[in-house]
Amino acid sequence: MSEKPGSRRRRILKNVLVSVLVLGAIGGGVAYTAVTTDGADRTAPTVGGGGPTPKVESDDPAEGVARGRASTPLSKLLLPMPVGYRLGSDIEGYGNDGELGARQAAELLKATGKGVYGKKRREYEKRIDALGLQGMAMRSYAGISADLQVEVLVMRMKDKKAVRNFYGMRTELADYLKLRKGPKVEDHERNAACHLLPEPTRGDKEEKEARLRGMTCTAYTGEFLVSLAAYGAAPLDGKAVSDLLAKQLGHIDSPGEYV
Secondary structure, eight states: OOHHHHHHHHHHHHHHHHHHHHHOOHHHHHHHHHHHHHHHOOOOGGGOOOSSSOOOOOSSSSSSSOOOOOOTGGGGSSSSTTEEEEEOOOOOOOOOOEEHHHHHHHHHHHTTTTTTHHHHHHHHHHHHHHOOOOEEEEEEEOOOOOOOOEEEEEEEEESHHHHHHHHHHHHHHHHHHTTTEOOOTTTTTTEEEEEEEEOOOOSHHOOOOOOOEEEEEEEEETTTTEEEEEEEEESSOOHHHHHHHHHHHHHSSSSSTOO
């Protein structure tokens, strides 16, 4: 029996949506996809539970690890924990403050294409190889009120062209999915874009209001690409998320000024 056009479109849309979300950040994308596409019963109190602050190595023994590790060149580019936030929940299998080498980072991005098959899958993996990933640092930020989690990935690529190409791919996918535009990122309107993810459609009014809301952002500066995913209780504070992204970009450009 041939697949009905409507069913096929929904399947393709779901596969692309999964890729968009997971590329935004590993943990938030998976959690949000479960909520919106499978009708999972995840409510706002599960967001950003945090946990014990990990012990990390640092050249500076006086450095407060609660602000995030800064023991490598790439980890130093992640925004130190700003006022109003703490280290968030683990980013699916990678802890809440970690780093991957070039090979691991490429493999991780390729794995996010699991919903794409055949020729499209091969093309997707070629695009990942062409990025020339040098490494990836990741950190999760949880609002003190525990109603928001933001997951940030900072990726270093071989050159600025590769970064712009990846940024273009992400924004094209968002446009293809007709995602609603999120708040603008102050002072970065040309190199950053945020989109609001579809709101839950299943369940009664009370169930819909209890489920998570999501937002994904992509930005670049120099040879660095920043990918962000946020999810939390409704109404999601998109302005707070875009402000955090602006600080992250500012920290990459001027380390130490945006803390």
